[in-house]
Amino acid sequence: MSVPQYMDKRNHPLPDVPYHRDLSADEKALTEKQKGSWKELSNEEKVALYHIKFCQTYAEMNRPSNEWKTVLGVTFMFLGFTGLILAWQRYYVMPDKPHTLSDEWKAKQLKRMLDMRMNPVEGLATQWDYDKNEWKK
Amino acid sequence: MANPMHLGFQDAMSPLMEELLYFHDHTLMILFLISSLVFYMISALLLPKLYHSSASDVQEVEVIWTILPAIVLISVALPSLRTLYLMDETNNPCLTIKATGHQWYWSYEYTDFSALEFDSYMVPTQDLPLGHFRLLEVDHCMITPTNSTIRVLITAEDVLHSWAIPSIGTKMDARPGRLNQVMLTLANSGVFYGQCSEICGANHSFMPIVMETIPLNHFQLWLKDCMSS
Numbered sequence: 001m002s003v004p005q006y007m008d009k010r011n012h013p014l015p016d017v018p019y020h021r022d023l024s025a026d027e028k029a030l031t032e033k034q035k036g037s038w039k040e041l042s043n044e045e046k047v048a049l050y051h052i053k054f055c056q057t058y059a060e061m062n063r064p065s066n067e068w069k070t071v072l073g074v075t076f077m078f079l080g081f082t083g084l085i086l087a088w089q090r091y092y093v094m095p096d097k098p099h100t101l102s103d104e105w106k107a108k109q110l111k112r113m114l115d116m117r118m119n120p121v122e123g124l125a126t127q128w129d130y131d132k133n134e135w136k137k
Numbered sequence: 138m139a140n141p142m143h144l145g146f147q148d149a150m151s152p153l154m155e156e157l158l159y160f161h162d163h164t165l166m167i168l169f170l171i172s173s174l175v176f177y178m179i180s181a182l183l184l185p186k187l188y189h190s191s192a193s194d195v196q197e198v199e200v201i202w203t204i205l206p207a208i209v210l211i212s213v214a215l216p217s218l219r220t221l222y223l224m225d226e227t228n229n230p231c232l233t234i235k236a237t238g239h240q241w242y243w244s245y246e247y248t249d250f251s252a253l254e255f256d257s258y259m260v261p262t263q264d265l266p267l268g269h270f271r272l273l274e275v276d277h278c279m280i281t282p283t284n285s286t287i288r289v290l291i292t293a294e295d296v297l298h299s300w301a302i303p304s305i306g307t308k309m310d311a312r313p314g315r316l317n318q319v320m321l322t323l324a325n326s327g328v329f330y331g332q333c334s335e336i337c338g339a340n341h342s343f344m345p346i347v348m349e350t351i352p353l354n355h356f357q358l359w360l361k362d363c364m365s366s
Contacts, residue, residue: 013187098262100271108268113140116328121148124140
């Protein structure tokens, strides 16, 4: 960093030194020609002049890569493997759920919570219409 | 108590808990403001295609983003201190209840009028009546009157416990050899559930706290019943 060097970086648009320091005879001729009117320069000459100063174009510098496909694929593979481990665990290791999680129990529990007017300010009891005996619309 | 998929706090059943809810809303709003500002700043820095890192100058904005956070912190600290000191107030209580933590149950003593003492054990799951709450129901719950200032003295018999009821905004550690005080004022009657909040051994998750708040005349009748039996 202490010696000026060439770099193609998006956040450093103007490199410290030109790409080609030692110019060939053709390139020297081109740089002389560009001191005149630019309308006389052909497209190939303009591109050649660009490539004296810079290595890559912005399009080349900012080109996307296919790395995201690898990253996504490997991530999903790891997630899938984790899912397999969890499924095995669920089937072979973990005990049965408590009987209080059956649908009948949960319905009775909810009724009890409504009867006890749980969270009467903004919560559960405010969602139930006690006159019509149904959930509020 | 909380219902399934309950996000956020339970409804406030005491004035203190209301204060805590207001403070929480205030602070959360400030947090949202700060987070969205930071998110915007990061996206403004990262999304543009062209950016010259050596051609940016930040002297003035450094001052701003030192002063502004200080102001934000003060706006959070002042309500916080107000709520904190509110929680510490002692107004003359009408009733004193002593809650003692044991391994693994709570016991309550009402010694103002007579030597009323009882233990509060969790109802085991296999003995629960249909529709009752698993791990939350107890055989004898603590009864309190509404609209009265109640002092609860919390202590422990053996190891550390913590007496907590979320809907009234109370949590106090139960230390053996020490009496910790909380002041409660219950606005409405109801049943409020809580759980022991300090690890105390194998059955730490199985020593709930249930407080039933009833109108004062009913409370007097209950006391009379207990004393006569």
